[in-house]
Amino acid sequence: MTDASWDRSRCSVAGTLAVVGEKWSLLVLQEAFLGVRRFADFQRQLGAPKAVLTDRLGTLVEQDILRRVPYQAEGERQRHEYRLTTKGIDLYPTLVALMQWGDKYLADDVAPLALEHRDCGAAVHLGLVCADGHELASAREVRPVPQAAEVSAG
């Protein structure tokens, strides 16, 4: 009856959420995108318990989403900071998607944060685009097509 019959065990959404779906993970990443790099700054901005933050940063580093980079500011001792890897940067659309939904349905007045194209200054948004270049107006224009898992003859 429904199109719901495919192998969920390999589901990418579930997989991604297993990596970044814990509390604070995505918020940590958002801060990273906004330029936050140091433990204390994450802690201040988010107000998350330190123990949780330690854990989240740890798994993000483990997952190669953040990198721990040593650095030394002048006249200060060596510290390390957390920086996005390419794998981490590729999570940007997820954050933008969450942001746009919030802007549309939760914002009181105006969106608290705008995104603009660095080159041309125009507003940036996230959209569904097909390979022929059409931008789709809604999820209703998308057809999900389950792919067969690679069926290797055991």
Added chain:
Amino acid sequence: MTDASWDRSRCSVAGTLAVVGEKWSLLVLQEAFLGVRRFADFQRQLGAPKAVLTDRLGTLVEQDILRRVPYQAEGERQRHEYRLTTKGIDLYPTLVALMQWGDKYLADDVAPLALEHRDCGAAVHLGLVCADGHELASAREVRPVPQAAEVSAG
């Protein structure tokens, strides 16, 4: 030093995660997008504890992301099913974003689920587009611009 100085209390990402960021919420929605409508089917597909599922469906209905719709199959008593509202459908990009990241970094061989444009059959993906029509290759081309909160004279 960083561009991290703006009012986080109204942050749309945090707001959205407060609504759909609990465990299972986004997975429930994914199932909904795949056509699942009934409690038992959600439960079977996800394997989530019933109590949690009851709670998640409840909040999603409360938040007007799902609607509880009564219906009656022939020869059966009246039941109700859960259907996406427009507000719920607008969360689709979030799921696609998670899916694409998982497809890229977690999939063993091929993505388990492909998306195609219902009209032209071409593959659909999620991309950052600016108002001038450029598609951006990376988050690095985006500049976040904090908007002042509406400062109404008390």
Added chain:
DNA sequence: CCTCCTGGGTTCGCAAAACGAACTGTCCTC
């Protein structure tokens, strides 16, 4: 009528996370 079955839950006891406050250790400045 009584019983079984299914769908859609609720209740309950246990386990895992999250929380916040306090404590640790290191290096730097004063």
Added chain:
DNA sequence: GAGGACAGTTCGTTTTGCGAACCCAGGAGG
């Protein structure tokens, strides 16, 4: 060598998630 970030760790409490068991309504079957 006192004080102060910074970057955590430890610990006791609260919240959340989990799974199994139980409950209720409405057919179907006998």
